[in-house]
Amino acid sequence: MSDGTPADLFFDAAIGLLQRVREEEAEAITAAGTLLADTVAAGGRLFAFGAGHSSLAAQDVVYRAGGLALMNLLAVPGVVGVDVTPATLGSALERVDGLASAVLDSSPLRAGDALVVISLSGRNALPVEMAQRARALGVQVIGVTSVAYATQTTSQ
Known part of the structure; x- marks a missing residue:
């Protein structure tokens, strides 16, 4: 284990979190992988979405x-994290009610596709409405969030 240096403490914490995810989320991760594979096998398409800081994780999934x-x-102008000035505007746009409907109505997403919605808190209107509206359209939705963080905050 660690000798107490900041770098060692960081690595110990990261490894601990990864082990915890492996132990606690293995079933959900397997189900998500199966859903994605089944979607592709059935001719569906795969999409990832995140707003603000979570857009970086969505971009990583796509561009890695x-x-x-x-x-x-599934990019929404102004909430991709690096395409807006001031940066706080992206956070404000995440809280706009109804924006998800406008985005999905003009997106290529259709029934039979799958959408991975990434949101650290799971509390802002845009990612929550994005998941709800996508499901209503017949899109399979996988949510990625921090349960620990989400339980310490309130939904907007």
């Missing part, structure tokens, strides 16, 4: 070298 080439980014 060696990643799943079938994954598409």
Whole structure:
């Protein structure tokens, strides 16, 4: 284990979190992988979405070298994290009610596709409404969030 240096403490914490995810979320991760594979096998398409800081994780899923080439980014201008000034505007847009409907109505997403919605807190209107509206359209939805963080905050 660690000798107490900041770098060692960081690595110990990261390894501990990964072990915890492996132990506590293995079943959910397997189910998500199966859902994605089944979607592709049935001719559906795969999309990832995240707003604000969570957009970086969605972009990583899509653009990662060696990643799943079938994954598409569902980008919303102004909430991609790096495409807006001031940066706080992206956070404000995450809280706009009804924006998800406008985005999905003009997106290529259709019934039979799958959408991975990434939201650290799971509390802002845009990602929550994105998941709800996508499901209503017949899209399979996988949510990625921090349960520990989400339970310490209230929904907006």
